[in-house]
Amino acid sequence: MNILICDDNTAFAMQLEEDISEYFHNPNMNINVVTDHFDKIEGTYDVIFMDIELNDKNGIEIAKYHKDKHNCLVIFTSSHENLVFNTFQVEPFQFIRKNHYDYDKNIVFKQLKEKLLTLYITITLKDSKRSLQIPIQDIHSIVSIGHDLVVHTPKEDYMTTGTLKDFCNNYINTTLVQIQKNMIINLQYVEDYNRNIILYNNENLTVGRIYKNNFLHHYKEYKKL
Template structure:
């Protein structure tokens, strides 16, 4: 049974609890287990995610003190291109501004129950589909690994091993980079160097000799691959 990690962040306890309970109930109907964390302080949630912890979905109340939920959504979207963001607000004029954070849904407090029920039902289906579609199975020696391709940031070849840098953790496996490239190519990975594969979703910019990630980290870009990388990146982001 798949387990999904969800965070609910807002200043109103009743709203927090209602979202948590309805989310839990909807996922149970799909025979999915959810772990739901509740935050009444947006700064705590931001700190946890920026320290490396990841969630599958985030419910953010825009109308929060300390840190506006919309700004928090924009910050988290830059860090994680795949997370499902659902924004909640009593001010419907935020709908258009919220598009900058590419939310999955906008939940209006004026029609809270109807919007939430519809959003959670759709979210459960989308998350199940994305979880299934983005996993790959890798055989490393006698160990069979099931990896979520959408959460892998880049792959670095080091001797006979691959350093897999993911959102939640890093690990090494004994595997050929050319074989890994074939597995990850359908999920938007680009070969930028003889030793590097990178997930296009985490690319911030492409320079003459480097690929810059959203985190600010720079990866080497082969000179003879530059044009091809630029072209593939453009195709994937259109």
């Protein structure tokens, strides 16, 4: 997991890095701290902590660029609480007020941990004679064909046995949700929803009548995170 901290206040950036490392205590978490040359940031990040005012650069525009490109979580930081309204165009995950840092960080870190657990959980599949661990964010959809389930990912499709109902029950607290008799989708790839139609990976999918309430419940909860 890659985390980016962008702030022209080096002391604050280093403190934030230390607090993130201490709270999450994850050896697989890589934290990159950038305190200048903000327009030359390279790499792919899962979470970005972005100061809104970066010398002569606009932190909101930089965050929007990276979110649009990599679909990362954005957490803005600022000493000016009134600027929070300017960030809505990015649809940030959260906002940390520097003048209330100790209070805000505990709330935001807790919410972020819950979100990451939802996004980065792995599922176990038995494909032929193999036992596979697949990150849930890699799953685009699961389709039932007869007594088999086809798990679609960007790299490969996997075949396993079982029912969609059992699959959903096994991974009930994840972003996987059933929308049709023969299909489960991943809420992480839902672009929009309107009147039973889901815009999903640039395709229109219809939510079945008996699955609508359950889908809406999970979709609203996911949007809150």
